[in-house]
Amino acid sequence: MALPLTSRIRLFMALSRTPHGLLDMATPALAALLWLGTVPPLYVIVIGALTAFAGYTAVYALNDVVDYRTDREKIRECGLRCSEGDLDSVYARHPMAQGLLSLREGVVWMVAWGAVALGGAYLLNPACALIFVFGCVAEAIYCLMLRVSWLRVLVSGTVKTMGGVAAIFAVVPDPPVSFLAAFFLWLFFWEIGGQNVPNDWTDMDEDRRLQAKTLPVKFGDHGSARIILAALSISILMSIALFWLTPAKLGAIYFAGAVPAAIILLLAPALRLYTNRKSELAAALFNRASYYPLTMLAVIFLSAVFK
Numbered sequence: 001m002a003l004p005l006t007s008r009i010r011l012f013m014a015l016s017r018t019p020h021g022l023l024d025m026a027t028p029a030l031a032a033l034l035w036l037g038t039v040p041p042l043y044v045i046v047i048g049a050l051t052a053f054a055g056y057t058a059v060y061a062l063n064d065v066v067d068y069r070t071d072r073e074k075i076r077e078c079g080l081r082c083s084e085g086d087l088d089s090v091y092a093r094h095p096m097a098q099g100l101l102s103l104r105e106g107v108v109w110m111v112a113w114g115a116v117a118l119g120g121a122y123l124l125n126p127a128c129a130l131i132f133v134f135g136c137v138a139e140a141i142y143c144l145m146l147r148v149s150w151l152r153v154l155v156s157g158t159v160k161t162m163g164g165v166a167a168i169f170a171v172v173p174d175p176p177v178s179f180l181a182a183f184f185l186w187l188f189f190w191e192i193g194g195q196n197v198p199n200d201w202t203d204m205d206e207d208r209r210l211q212a213k214t215l216p217v218k219f220g221d222h223g224s225a226r227i228i229l230a231a232l233s234i235s236i237l238m239s240i241a242l243f244w245l246t247p248a249k250l251g252a253i254y255f256a257g258a259v260p261a262a263i264i265l266l267l268a269p270a271l272r273l274y275t276n277r278k279s280e281l282a283a284a285l286f287n288r289a290s291y292y293p294l295t296m297l298a299v300i301f302l303s304a305v306f307k
Contacts, residue, residue, distance in 0.1 A: 253302050
């Protein structure tokens, strides 16, 4: 029996982890706002929003397309891990690997949204299109490195910065290296400490059985907890440095919002994980840290408006 249209749509949204992708769209928005200090022109907002949605939709789908055989093997060997409360599994976890969607359907979905993202990025700035292509290639490399090296975490950190970096080039053709570097490091270490390592922590037992090379498998609970705290600390320091490196004139509200956001969404759950080192606390850190870009978008907007 064919599934209702709404159920089919939910499966494609699960493939692209749309709830998480919508949160990620805050990253290019805050990047443009952080440079301009004001709302971008309307055409940039419209094209940028469509491009960001299409880009995140395509890249998350690309992850499951490249990992299709690995995910099927993981489900066959380890079963389907309980994903209650997992932001990336709101509708379904790996719908292609479960057989809920075919590989062909996933590829078509990925290519279609990728084409939209590439066209929109080119309209904003040809450099944005190159960044998008680079991000897609890097994401594929990240997936293919699962059984090669735990250093794949560095690729993941790089991929997660691409949306924000592209947004900066969408509003300024030649941004200064100092600003780009600080922005890159801010998101790079947030991704490692708040997203990639906690997410791999929850999959540690499965990854060991599959002989995967992830950072938690390599360094264990204690080492992973220390790396998470170090990465998030660097990320927070970079967020403070950006206050002086951005050309936007931000008010004191920036610190009044950025510091509590870092403590509540990043440091507090990371310290709880360091103390107890339980898988459910790693998942809690991942979920809470996922809201950090959206929170920082609000902080930057308010600090730019109310100087």
